[in-house]
Amino acid sequence: xxxxxxxxxxxxxxxxxxxxxxxxxxxxxxxxxxxxxxxxxxxxxxxxxxxxxxxxxxxxxxxxxxxxxxxxxxxxxxxxxxxxxxxxxxxxxxxxxxxxxxxxxxxxxxxxxxxxxxxxxxxxxxxxxxxxxxxxxxxxxxxxxxxxxxxxxxxxxxxxxxxxxxxxxxxxxxxxxxxxxxxxxxxxxxxxxxxxxxxxxxxxxx
Amino acid sequence: xxxxxxxxxxxxxxxxxxxxxxxxxxxxxxxxxxxxxxxxxxxxxxxxxxxxxxxxxxxxxxxxxxxxxxxxxxxxxxxxxxxxxxxxxxxxxxxxxxxxxxxxxxxxxxxxxxxxxxxxxxxxxxxxxxxxxxxxxxxxxxxxxxxxxxxxxxxxxxxxxxxxxxxxxxxxxxxxxxxxxxxxxxxxxxxxxxxxxxxxxxxxxxxxxxxxxxxxxxxxxxxxxxxxxxxxxxxxxxxxxxxxxxxxxxxxxxxxxxxxxxxxxxxxxxxxxxxxxxxxxxxxx
Numbered sequence: 001x002x003x004x005x006x007x008x009x010x011x012x013x014x015x016x017x018x019x020x021x022x023x024x025x026x027x028x029x030x031x032x033x034x035x036x037x038x039x040x041x042x043x044x045x046x047x048x049x050x051x052x053x054x055x056x057x058x059x060x061x062x063x064x065x066x067x068x069x070x071x072x073x074x075x076x077x078x079x080x081x082x083x084x085x086x087x088x089x090x091x092x093x094x095x096x097x098x099x100x101x102x103x104x105x106x107x108x109x110x111x112x113x114x115x116x117x118x119x120x121x122x123x124x125x126x127x128x129x130x131x132x133x134x135x136x137x138x139x140x141x142x143x144x145x146x147x148x149x150x151x152x153x154x155x156x157x158x159x160x161x162x163x164x165x166x167x168x169x170x171x172x173x174x175x176x177x178x179x180x181x182x183x184x185x186x187x188x189x190x191x192x193x194x195x196x197x198x199x200x201x202x203x204x205x206x
Numbered sequence: 207x208x209x210x211x212x213x214x215x216x217x218x219x220x221x222x223x224x225x226x227x228x229x230x231x232x233x234x235x236x237x238x239x240x241x242x243x244x245x246x247x248x249x250x251x252x253x254x255x256x257x258x259x260x261x262x263x264x265x266x267x268x269x270x271x272x273x274x275x276x277x278x279x280x281x282x283x284x285x286x287x288x289x290x291x292x293x294x295x296x297x298x299x300x301x302x303x304x305x306x307x308x309x310x311x312x313x314x315x316x317x318x319x320x321x322x323x324x325x326x327x328x329x330x331x332x333x334x335x336x337x338x339x340x341x342x343x344x345x346x347x348x349x350x351x352x353x354x355x356x357x358x359x360x361x362x363x364x365x366x367x368x369x370x371x372x373x374x375x376x377x378x379x380x381x382x383x384x385x386x387x388x389x390x391x392x393x394x395x396x397x398x399x400x401x402x403x404x405x406x407x408x409x410x411x412x413x414x415x416x417x418x419x420x421x422x423x424x425x426x427x428x429x430x431x432x433x434x435x436x437x438x439x440x441x442x443x444x445x446x447x448x449x450x451x452x453x454x455x456x457x458x459x460x461x462x463x464x465x466x467x468x469x470x471x472x473x474x475x476x477x478x479x480x481x482x483x484x485x486x487x488x489x490x491x
Contacts, residue, residue, distance in 0.1 A: 003309035010301045011294050056294050065292035068256050068358075069309050070281040206258040 004071065004079035005086070008053040012087075015052060019045055023094065031102040036114060039095040040121050046091030047125035050084040051132060055141045064206035077137075077198045081190070084129040092122040119179075123186040130186075130193030137200045207270035210234045210356045210388035211255070216264035218254055225250055225412045228264070232356075232405075235385040237378065239403030239420070240392040241479065243487050247412040248392040249289075252360050256286065269355055282311060285349030289361035291341035293348075295334035299327060302348060310352035321347035325373075339370040346374060350381065357381065359391040363398050371395070375402050396479040406479060410486050424477060428462025429485075431455070431473040447489035458485040 023042060030038040057063055066076060099114040131151055135144035211232035218225040225247050232238045242248050253259045255266050257277055266273045268280045293302055299322055307313045322329065325343040333341065342362060349357060357378070363371045375398060381387050393399060399406065399420075406423055408416035416423070430445070437448065437455040444465065448457040458481075459465045462474050 003305045003307070006308065007294070007297075007301075007305045010305065011296055014296055056296075060292050060294045061288075061290065062292055062294065064253075064258055065286070065288060067258055068281065068284070068286035068288075069306075070278045070311075071309060072278060203260075205260065206253060 001071075001075045001079050001082075004066070004075065005083055008079075008083045009086075011053060011056050012049055015049060023098070027098050027102065031098070031106065036117050039099060039114065039118050042095045042098065043088065043091040043118070043121045043125050044128075046087045046094075047084070047129055049087050050080065050129055051136065051141065051145070053083060054080070054133075054136050058141060067206065073202050073204075074198060077194065077201050080133060080197075081129075081194050084126075084133070088122060088125045088129070091125070092118055095121075120182065123182050126186045127189050130189040134193055134196045134200060137197050137204070208234060209267070210269060211238075211390060212267040213251070213255070214265045216251065216254055216266065217262045218250060218259065219262050220250075223247070223250075223412060225254070228409070228412070228414055230407045230414055230417050232388050232390050234388050235382065236404040237382055237389040237391060237402050238405045238407055239396075239399035239479070240390055240407050240409065241394065241396060241399065241483060242392075242409035243394065243483065246409045248409060249360055250412075251409065252358060252390075252392060255358070256281075282352075283355045285352065285354035285357045287342075287345045287349050287357070287359045287362040289364060291333065291336070291345060293333050293341075293344070296332050298332055299329045299344065302344075306348065306352070312353045314351055314353055317353070318347060318351035321350060324377075339366050342366055343370070343374065346377065350377070355387055357387070357389045357391075359389065359393075361393060362391065363393060363395055371398060378402060394483075396483060399479055408482065408486065415486055416482070420479075423482070424479075426461055426463075427477045427482065428459050428465070429475040429477055429481065430457040430459050430462070430465055430469075431475065432457065432469070436469060436472070447485040447491055449485065449489045458482065458489065 022045070026038050026041055063076065067073065095118050096115075099118065100110055103110045103114075128148075132144055132148050135147050138144075139147065209231045211230075213231070214229050216225055216228040223245070228247070228251055230238075240248055240251070250259065254261045255268065255273060257273060269283055271280050273280060303313075303315060303318055307315065322344075325340075325347060327336075327340055327344055327347070333344070336344065342365075346362065349359075359378075363374060366374070378389055378391070379402060382389060391399070391403070403420050406416060406418060406420050407414060427446075430440075432455050433453075434455065437457065440457065444459060444461075446458045446460055448455055450456075458477070466472060466474055
């Protein structure tokens, strides 16, 4: 399993370098404007990379070969989820560093709001990964990408619809409730997603 | 354990193709050539052996263990090379070693280095820059570096030039020397099998047609060349397949000594594995 995770990280080596340059560019452009947009970009760029690793695997017909090694199908699926968690966490940590360094450079004190934004995006990135991984296992990378765009449109459409019909969303004064809800939702999402992926992958014929 | 691989009544059904009661053995210490035309079922059989596809029936034992029950243990001691390179384009040989060292318990880094050197594979280039021959050699080096007892090779020599092929065949011969190791090699380059195989298993349309020691096969079988009159006298049990030419018949016979006795003036040629394949594939019964 360690080998499988290592393989993905080694494969992303060149992507990491490119991403570093892009991050620097965004940081220079956006931080002086006091724009928190950058944190989202960094985390989501890292979150997207799990999809890249699966396309690399497809290209090399890796999975069929890996399964000739002492690696179980369960380990194959689990390793992808761990890679996703590692990449997302890496993205969140880098965002945090950019945030702290940015505040120091701009001579401001580190705003707790940044931490909240990073935390929220981190969880959203996990949900995003949990949706796309089973879709990829079922339909392949290309189709899954399209489906993901549809998935992203769906909640937006619902929100717009709710607004149209003046459905009042339940509100509460306590932001902690949102946080706990979001965490609970993400954790449940990841676990459910893993179980679905495992089921699909166990029946896959190579 | 007498057999490195033992397959009994393997069945696998697809919409337009099926493996029907495939059974054969790979005796320990031997090289078994698994032949058949494209689409005959070679790769499907190998995939079923490795649990890459599910099967509809039958049992498969490898290294004395059941492949469904002891899958992980078996795979620790089996090296597999498939048609093509399965490592990612951006990796280097060193990256592969790092990754495989934590996958295989018995990964031998020294041995891997030795093979890389022997095959003259560069360690500073990414795999994308490797030629097809180099990629295949890398796959073989990897398959051997965790010290397997059994090698399964699916079209591992196809698409390679004769020099590289011979180099690879020499490595296989070395591997087999200790009489413990075994190889199952599927190929349609039959000249390779003429050189190294001890046994020939021939699959045709999902069924095993032949399973025989190569020397026996080649010494027993023959091609009987005759006119229409003589062919008419042959009984159905005396030949396997025939091919009709413009003026004569070519008949693949199972027991050339017996036919020769019956027709003392008969023109009888020896066979090669390729000819056997052609007779089964294109001849008539």
